[in-house]
Amino acid sequence: MKLEKAILAVITTDKTRVAGGAPIFICDNKKELESAAANIEAITDGIAHALSEEVFIIVKH
Amino acid sequence: MNEYTLPILFGIIIGTIVRMLMLKTDYRQYPTYLHGKIIHVSLGFIAASLGALAVPALMEMEFTAVTLLTVAATQFREVRNMERNTLKEVDEFELVSRGKTYIEGIAISFESRNYLVIFTAFIGTLLYIIFNIYAALLGTAICFFIGKKYLMSGSTIKDIVDIQHKEISFDGAGLYVDNIYIMNIGLPERQEEIRKYGMGFVLKPNNINVVTTIGNLGQRQAILHDTSVSLGVFRDSGTPALSPLIKRDLDDGRIGIFILPQVRDVEKAKKVIGSVPVLENALRMPSKSDSNKKEEDAH
Numbered sequence: 001m002k003l004e005k006a007i008l009a010v011i012t013t014d015k016t017r018v019a020g021g022a023p024i025f026i027c028d029n030k031k032e033l034e035s036a037a038a039n040i041e042a043i044t045d046g047i048a049h050a051l052s053e054e055v056f057i058i059v060k061h
Numbered sequence: 062m063n064e065y066t067l068p069i070l071f072g073i074i075i076g077t078i079v080r081m082l083m084l085k086t087d088y089r090q091y092p093t094y095l096h097g098k099i100i101h102v103s104l105g106f107i108a109a110s111l112g113a114l115a116v117p118a119l120m121e122m123e124f125t126a127v128t129l130l131t132v133a134a135t136q137f138r139e140v141r142n143m144e145r146n147t148l149k150e151v152d153e154f155e156l157v158s159r160g161k162t163y164i165e166g167i168a169i170s171f172e173s174r175n176y177l178v179i180f181t182a183f184i185g186t187l188l189y190i191i192f193n194i195y196a197a198l199l200g201t202a203i204c205f206f207i208g209k210k211y212l213m214s215g216s217t218i219k220d221i222v223d224i225q226h227k228e229i230s231f232d233g234a235g236l237y238v239d240n241i242y243i244m245n246i247g248l249p250e251r252q253e254e255i256r257k258y259g260m261g262f263v264l265k266p267n268n269i270n271v272v273t274t275i276g277n278l279g280q281r282q283a284i285l286h287d288t289s290v291s292l293g294v295f296r297d298s299g300t301p302a303l304s305p306l307i308k309r310d311l312d313d314g315r316i317g318i319f320i321l322p323q324v325r326d327v328e329k330a331k332k333v334i335g336s337v338p339v340l341e342n343a344l345r346m347p348s349k350s351d352s353n354k355k356e357e358d359a360h
Contacts, residue, residue, distance in 0.1 A: 034248060034249065034250075037247060037248055038248050038250065041248065041302065042299065042300075045298075045299050045301060046301065047244075047246075047247075047301050047302045048246075048247035048248045048251070048302065049234065049245040049246070049247045050233070050234035050245065050246075050247035056247045057247075061301055
């Protein structure tokens with residue numbers, strides 16, 4: 001089966017809000033969160049989407 | 062040499078010339094390369110020969126010879142397949158792809174142009190044999206004119222919608238063109254790039270038929286492809302966040318176009334969007350359906 005869309009990673013500064021399947025990256029502050037998201041976005045060819053201030057997901061489209 | 066040699070030669074030459082005239086390279090850059098052109102001119106030559114040869118065959122009462130034309134039909138369906146396959150293969154490596162609907166439209170027009178050539182060569186040869194070369198020249202000119210004017214030029218986007226330039230804006234991470242949601246962009250630096258390079262347009266449909274036509278995903282992809290070709294595109298492989306997109310306003314059927322052009326000229330962009338062809342495969346006519354007609358009569 002070919003997945004059309006998939007969450008490749010979850011990046012957060014608040015570890016109480018995340019759990020489960022995709023790889024989770026926990027950061028200390030907003031700046032680190034953004035640079036991690038930018039990096040993973042570039043590495044995985046995905047798009048960084050913001051769900052809230054604390055939670056970003058990288059999605060492959 | 063017999064009485065048919067000159068008419069047949071005339072038909073073949075005129076048919077090939079007509080094919081060459083139809084083979085213009087424009088902003089779509091297809092077929093741009095010499096070899097692509099050679100293929101199509103050669104096929105045009107074959108088509109012209111078939112059209113021209115059919116006339117003497119009929120005159121000599123060789124009616125079975127007309128079955129040759131069915132071979133032609135098969136042959137030119139193959140042309141459509143060839144074009145479709147080539148374009149599909151190449152499409153994967155476009156920064157902004159053409160989309161299957163657009164490719165299908167191009168493939169169909171390549172096939173149909175060969176039939177136009179057969180028809181023109183047929184008429185040319187027929188008129189030459191019955192009357193003289195001048196009548197034949199006039200006849201082919203009329204054929205070419207009709208083909209060019211009515212059969213080859215469909216309508217363009219500007220005929221069916223009203224194109225407006227609208228600012229792009231962010232609401233949190235959400236990117237909007239006017240009030241149409243486009244996508245979620247998480248990173249502030251990407252948002253900054255999009256603010257800097259992005260442009261937004263809204264297409265407002267003129268009537269109910271157009272709503273479905275411009276809602277068609279293939280038609281939308283064609284708009285994105287053509288604008289990216291004409292205006293350039295600010296993106297690269299590995300930056301999917303920077304991709305031009307079109308989304309629809311479900312309330313009224315308007316579509317919001319978000320593009321990242323390298324040439325940031327509003328008037329030029331409007332012109333380019335306006336001259337995108339309306340794809341035959343995207344055309345819908347809901348107003349012509351029986352149920353809609355009955356409703357109108359009742360009112």
